[in-house]
Amino acid sequence: MSKNIIWFNEIGIEDVSEVGGKNASLGEMYRNLTQEGVRVPNGFSVTATAYKYILDHNGLWEKLHAQLDDLDPDNVQQLQERGAACRDLVYHAKIPEDLKNEILQNYAKLKEEYGESLSVAVRSSATAEDSPEASFAGQNETYLHIQNEEELLDSYMRCLASNFTDRSLHYKYDNGFDYYKVYLSAVVMKMVRSDIGASGVMFSLDTETGFRDVVFINAAYGLGENVVLGTIDPDSFYVHKPTFNKGYRAVLKRRLGSKALKMVFAEEAHVSNMAVEYTKNIETTVQERKRFCITDEDVMVLADYAIKVENHYSQKAGFRKPMDMEWAKDGSDGHLYMVQARPETVESRQSGSVLKLYHLKEHGDILTTGRAVGTKIGAGKVHIINDAKEMDQFKAGEVLVADITTPDWEPVMKIASAIVTNKGGRTCHAAIVSRELGLPAVVGAVSATDVLKNGKEVTVSCAEGETGYVYDGKLAFEIQETDLSALPKTKTEVMMNLGDPDIAFSLASLPVDGIGLARMEFIINNDIKVHPMALKHPEKTDDATRKALEQLTDGYDDPETFFVKRLSEGVATIAATVYPKPCVVRMSDFKSNEYASLLGGKFFEPSEDNPMIGFRGAARYAHPAYEEGFALECAAMKRVRDEMGFENVILMIPFCRRVEEGQRVIDTMAKYGLKQGENGLKIYVMCEIPNNVISIDEFSQIFDGFSIGSNDLTQLTLGVDRDSEVVAFDYDERDPGVLKMIEMAVQGAQRNKRHSGICGQAPSDYPEVAEYLVKLGIDSISLNPDSVLSTLPKIVDLEQKLGRSA
Structure with missing residues (x-):
């Protein structure tokens, strides 16, 4: 194919060498996906053949060689001068008359399709762009809302000249492209009135x-x-x-x-x-x-x-x-x-079998926060750049701090240890380039250029979820590398405890059999921040609380919808990371003092001397003081399973003291649309009170499974308040009495053909407890994320010694 003009319906992805990546992809979609309901505005390409024709016609190749043959792209001043000279040569070149007429005739055809009021977008499309190895994101120019022939021809020449922007020249150099063999095609397409x-x-x-x-x-x-x-x-x-x-x-x-x-x-x-x-x-x-x-x-x-x-x-x-x-x-x-x-050019190239986890070994004062880009950590001295003219002062290994970055900044971005910007989201230019370069970046840090000071040592951490942190000082961190392909399967299901939706995606590649404990209260505390009853009855709070409620629920139809959507989306995000494997979600288990600390909570909570064994867990759910709040929790979980499709979610009831109380909760859940067995709904109970163990045969009649909460079971077996530092020396999950209670629980579940698991802290903290559980034949062990990789091999070794295999 060698023509000056080619329409989208003639173009496929194999035509990159003639029309560039952007144009080839538009044509590919227009030809193949419009019949599947994907809307693509129509248009045509002024091809690479036309680009070469213009340079040949104006005798520009020799002049470009004179500027670029001895160019040192890392010499910022030289790059700027030579790039400007090249752009000036191309922009002021004459378009041959026959080519000019072709462009205008096809522009007229596009107006026939869409009407005389049509405006068009004129977009650069480089013949080497959008390859799997390089994105060419933002390297060349685009012009929007072009409304007449004069603007069309002018913007076309500006697109061609942009093949020699400073950023584009440096990018070609970095990626091994020949300056003279990357040609410019231009897309002329219907302007979408966004x-x-x-x-x-x-x-x-x-x-x-x-x-x-x-x-x-x-x-x-x-x-x-x-x-x-x-x-x-x-x-x-x-x-x-x-x-x-x-x-x-x-x-x-x-x-x-x-x-x-x-x-x-x-x-x-x-x-x-x-x-x-x-x-x-x-x-x-x-x-x-x-x-x-x-x-x-x-x-x-x-x-x-x-x-x-x-x-x-x-x-x-x-x-x-x-x-x-x-x-x-x-x-x-x-x-x-x-x-x-x-094609996405960064994450899709990562090895799926090697997991790299970055961990801070210490923490410092937080100087600013923003949106985390990537999951890495970097450190160095702050270097604030307010203008592209200052780039030549930037030194390798410094932390680049700026209001925003543009493609012109890429020569310094590639030598930074980390990047921080005032503005931007996770798909802005700084984010795209940081990912491609493998650098940690914190974008949208608002006042970073004011708060951070030139020359100050900082650590930029993107390893703590969606929020990125800039810490004072150079902090120690480690990188944990694990070859996931080398990890064998275990007979004992190894699951994960996870409450924070923000870090869920980063843990999705861990080799677990599901989520053994998703803590609902973590989501309520961090993403909702409001007592459910305050959302249900704002009239029972004060003016200041009502004002805060209004601000928090901006963007939602009403306060109840805010709660249901935020909670359901938080839980669904966690469930998505292991789908279709099981995700056990515990209904809220705040104590009354913790509930009281939520916005509006003080108006609805009693004051208790010992909330640890007070008004918590199952006791609340059917109680008049909280049933309406529990109804909101049920509505959120019904939405997760029935409307969002996460049938892998298993619900779990915490701190259920008596069998009768358990039945009352199950009846209340059914009242609010969560009927046990319907749509495959399973309801587990926490086994964390001695009576759960003693009456396990009776509890087995109403619940589908048990998850041992070793924290509370230890507290109540030994009579030790686990919140008290004074008697902490007497709190030990490895005590023979506690281990005996766990043994009785596992055996009771097995006797009644019910699922048995553990989600307490003990197996994460003590390998010997994990070993004890495997010997008992427990169905699943749920560990904290940082314990999964260290505990898995030990479980494999033990199962091999016991003659078990997955």
């Missing part, structure tokens, strides 16, 4: 952890450049692919971004030197910031697009191929469009 709608980026995996069972979507009002560059904090959404493919339509997890700016079209194009701007940023309204910029229905359409795009490219490649995509919502017709798709 300036009055919304836009963003999405990935068919989690960008930080490589977890492949989700679609990750970022969204903001207006044109998409703000999301890509990181000038705003976008809304974000996750959708779970396996349950979506089964027909469930629910957001797995969401986060409301501030979305302070919206990019729209300018009334007049602004020209400055070699740059031309057809857009401008305006501030969003308070109301826009308080709500999500796209609906849940929009999120489902986008997830459907992402899955179809990934499936298509995977089938074509013969292996699973995660994708990096851009989308736009047209505010005039209300439709969502795919406007770019390329």
